Amino acid sequence: MAKKTTTKTTGKRKDRDVATLGKITDLAETVATNAFRNREPVVKIPTRTKSNTIWNKKRGILEMGDATQERQLFNLNQAKQFMQTMLHASTIKDLIDADKTSSLRGVFYKAKHTVAGTKENTFDTQDESDPILEDLEVALGALREELHIFAENRGTLVGNITIVDKGDEIDGRRMGSGGWGIPSIVEPDAIQFKKCEAKFVLHVEKGTVWNRFNEDRFWEKNNCILTHGAGQPPRGCRRLLQRLNQELKLPIICLLDCDPWGHYIYSVIKQGSISLAFESSRLAIPDAKFLGIRAKDFDACDLSDAVKIDLTDNDVKRAREILAYPWFQGHKGWQKEIELLLRNGFKMEVEAMITKDISYVTEEYVPQRLKARDWLD
């Protein structure tokens, strides 16, 4: 099976890796050519700032603008970062050549050393290292996954789908109470979808809520896939949801807390984030839906005062910021939703539904809202 895996993936992986290697070599060559021609070695890096983030209304996603900044070798403020960029580029080349992947921390350690004859370290902390890798992502126009770098696996999946993961068949219908851990890298050469009866994906915020839905076998009774992202879903989880949405045409329906954090998580799943705007087209899901918890549910579900959690000043501030997001501004439903949240003066968690009955949320709340197609999108 190991063999099968290797041939299976490398066969596919090669083209992608050849492309990425080409980009790295080009980067190195422009630097070298400049040097030999006595020109200043320079790398152009697209700017990852709010000011260079554009809301593409037509596509419904956040995108990175054209602004770039130069990183020069002969500039005291940039020389170290220039060197760090080159170091990581060469580590990435090694990884791709060896057909291996490494963690962000692993790459940091690989490049970390004391510069010969000095007391200077190439890197002191990982905080210096991670942004350089994001610089390389945008400079090379290649995702971190294509650079063979992974983050912590986070999030879990069960449901009516068979997934092929590095050549292994994962039957989502037989994952018990544990579920399949969603990998950090879920690109098509590593993860393929095989047999899927599911009609939609229910994505919940937390693992404990996921447990409730899995224990009640919600995915079986409602023919769907059940995922969580352990809070703010990581790139691997978002990318998997997007692939399920684009390739299998499954609606992504989110069940998140009724608070600014829940709204922000939804916004990131749907339109992407500013810091990762350069890969919204690989991560964002413009037609993702927000099923709940809704501000109206306190009355609609006849909940008790005990579920109320007062909004903090910071919650109010965040809610107003989100209200002002261009992608929420044009949206009557969201304007109402957030205004009602602010009028209520309290937030509610998904777990609050348990005050009605242990399985109220899985057996009544979500099925009823799905039937009524009562969601925000």
Added chain:
Amino acid sequence: MAKKTTTKTTGKRKDRDVATLGKITDLAETVATNAFRNREPVVKIPTRTKSNTIWNKKRGILEMGDATQERQLFNLNQAKQFMQTMLHASTIKDLIDADKTSSLRGVFYKAKHTVAGTKENTFDTQDESDPILEDLEVALGALREELHIFAENRGTLVGNITIVDKGDEIDGRRMGSGGWGIPSIVEPDAIQFKKCEAKFVLHVEKGTVWNRFNEDRFWEKNNCILTHGAGQPPRGCRRLLQRLNQELKLPIICLLDCDPWGHYIYSVIKQGSISLAFESSRLAIPDAKFLGIRAKDFDACDLSDAVKIDLTDNDVKRAREILAYPWFQGHKGWQKEIELLLRNGFKMEVEAMITKDISYVTEEYVPQRLKARDWLD
């Protein structure tokens, strides 16, 4: 399959649940009987403090002593906790009657309400709620799992074993890059071991390290099971490791960072923790082994200065505390290990091994140490 699952588990689960229900009823009856006899309603709760924690040298685990404290209804300082204890006891009865489980947060919400005719909430925050549940665990002599309460799932498993999880067969050899998420509740009625060729368990500290070992198919080449606990392993992960050790006689070999935190994690896996001393016999693994990273490895593996991370004052303090643990005091190997760590003045992470080569840790370091049986136990 759903049916099969239900019959399968409830069939087994009943005896355990009957026992737990009996304990809850007894608790309620003693309280009621006292009340009717005009005696003070009182609950006896074993004390969960360091002073009531005993190091059982013979068994090699931490245990809870006999000290108990009374919780009285007619005592202004205890009345609220008394009420909270009763509330949670009744929620747990509901859970067991319904044959459902709930999260710590869910139980908090279930019991949280405003006392009729007052402005008093039964519970204000979950911080009040979780300790009451631990009180009930010790008072009833029943594990949280037996009270049908789960925590967040955490940790992942792959390897040469087939596990039955709520009636589903999980083939640890075919879990791809994601792995099987280790559930919070892994008691024998939920999780059974079926076919296991593995000769040992390699437990690593972090998910990113786990990824490296899984990608290099270490578990296949070395015929083992590969787990991680996302840092300090949660109860579910520890309990699963203990069952693999006790029922399948598999050695548990830990690969953790060379720092006081790594040493503490090992100590908890091996002897148990003070806060959970009352269930050490269900969680602790006295013969667990510490393979590395060892303080000697900087020289032994010829590592570069770049891997050194200076010990903070707090690290030094923690290291001295651990050095003084009775279960480390009698242990020459550990005395040397921690003293060398302190002499070195720096800590090292497992990821540091990547400075040698991407797969040095999986293809050379661990296999060599295993072959030489070079570990601390």
